[in-house]
Amino acid sequence: MMAVKQIACAAVALWLVAGGARAQEGFPFGTEMTLEALPQPGSKRIPNIEIGDNGEVMLELWCKGGKGQFSVAGNTVIFVPGQIQDRSCPPAKAQADDDLVAALGSVETWKRQGDVLMLVGPKPLRFRVNGN
Template identity: 90%
Template sequence: MISVKQIACGVAALWLLAGGARAQEDFPFGTEMTLEALPQAGSKRIPNIEIGDHGEVVLELWCKGGKGQFSVAGNTVIFLPGQIQDRSCPPAKAQADDELVAALGSVETWKRQGDVLTLIGPKPLRFRTTGN
C-alpha cells in the first residue's frame, strides 16, 4: 500500500523535474540580445550576442567581435569564448571588451524574466531581447 507521504514525495519530485526542464527550455536559444548598458563615449554601439539554436554565440562587443558557446543544464550555464577579433580597438574599448568577455566566462547560473536574461556570476550581466 502506498502512503500519502510517498505520493507527496513523488509529486514533489515530478514537479522539480518539470521545473528543471521548463527552465532549460526558457533559455533564449535562437535569440539576439543586447547588453543593458550605456554606449561608451563617442559611440552609439552597445554589445550584443546572437545565441544560436545549439548555444553557439556570435559576439559584437564595444569594438571587438568574435564567437563563443553557451552550455546550459537546468539553471547552470557555462560560456566558453572562442576566437575574439581585435579590430585595432582604442585601449578603453579593448579593455571594456576584455572585461565583458571575462565576465561572460565567469557566469555560473542564469534566470530569465520575460525578454530579460540575467547571467549570474561575480559580475551579473543583463541582456534584453533585441526587437525587430
C-alpha cells in the same frame, strides 16, 4: 451543459497560454540580445550577442567581435569564448571588451524574466531580447 463546455474551453485556453509563457522563460536559444549598458564615450554601439539554437554565440562587443559557446543544464550556464577579433580598438574599448568577455566566462547561473536574460556570476550581466 453549455456553461460546462465554455468553462472547459476557457481552462484549455488558459493552460495553453500558461504553457507558452513557461516555454518563453527557457534559455533564449535562437535569439539576439543586447547588453543593458551605456555606450562607450564617442560611440552609440552597445554589445549584443546572437545565441544559436545549439548555444553557439556571435559576439559584437563595443569594438571587438567574435564567437563563443553557451552550455546550459537546468539553471547552470557555462560560456566558453572562442576566437575574439581585435579590430584595432582604442585601449579603453579593448579593455571594456576584454572585461565583458571575462564576465561572460565567469557566469554560473541564469534567470529569465520575459525579455530579460540575467547571467549571474561575480559580475551580473543583463541582456534584453532585441525586438523586430
